[in-house]
Amino acid sequence: MALLEIRDLRPEFGSEVIGLDPSVPLDAETRRELKALFDERGLLVFRDINGADLRFQTYISELLGEDGLVDPDDLPIFEMLVSNREERGGAPFGRLLFHCDMMWIEKGCTALSLFGQNVEQPAIPTLFASAANGWNTLPDDLRARVEGRFAVHCQDATAQRGGSIPEDVLVSTFAVEERLTLPIGYTHPRTGQTLLYVCPQMTHHIEGLDHDESEAMLETLFDHFYAEEQILEHHWREGDLVIWDNITLQHARPNVSMQGPARTLRKVMVPCPLNFATGIATYSKVGD
Ligand SMILES: [Fe+2]
16 A cells, blocks of 8 residues: 655645656556546656656556546557657657647547656756646636536647747647537546546537638637636656646647757557557648
């Protein structure tokens, strides 16, 4: 049995877990404790967990992101990197606006994790916002305006959202365009929480509104959702493991430069995206 120390990072979401031994498998009580904490808090941070190799990262990410039992001997191990140094690294430069990975595929990606593999300081942080908190704190009049409405999501709406996007924002281009329409007040398939389910990177428009009305409504929702006081910043160090619910929590980052400090984060997606062929992107910036 693990003796885990838990420290809340924000009142509404996010906890640091201290004292976890990164072994595969974890004992049953530790699994239950971590799973309950993950569903309640949405994001777990483990610092200085240098024994967390890719196998452990995959194991614990699968454990927390999926309902079924995880077979430690049959893990879908697939290494991805977010890096401004490694040639095969994804999102190598630029600012990322708030989003959920694979938001254009329903139940496409339940959990994400990043491990600080090569991190020079000062490291660009990852920013998190909670869609459950966004919905719960929505002013009544705004909630009444969006309740019953649907939003259309795509792989990257950035280039289509007009002139208000800063020039350092990363734009991803995909070979095949996909879209998904979901309620703005979306019910989380596992936790049952209602989420404010829109984001600036992937929400293309709100159905039933013309372009200007849709943009105005989205900007109002974004101002509420991403208000500075609602954001959790994770400042990276080597040996950090951060795991989060990719449906409840959205992530973003300020501008990363390929000439800046090394920032290589090992990434695991749940489920493993080997079948998501359309998730492969090429990168540019809004200003290019
Ligand atoms: Fe992402």
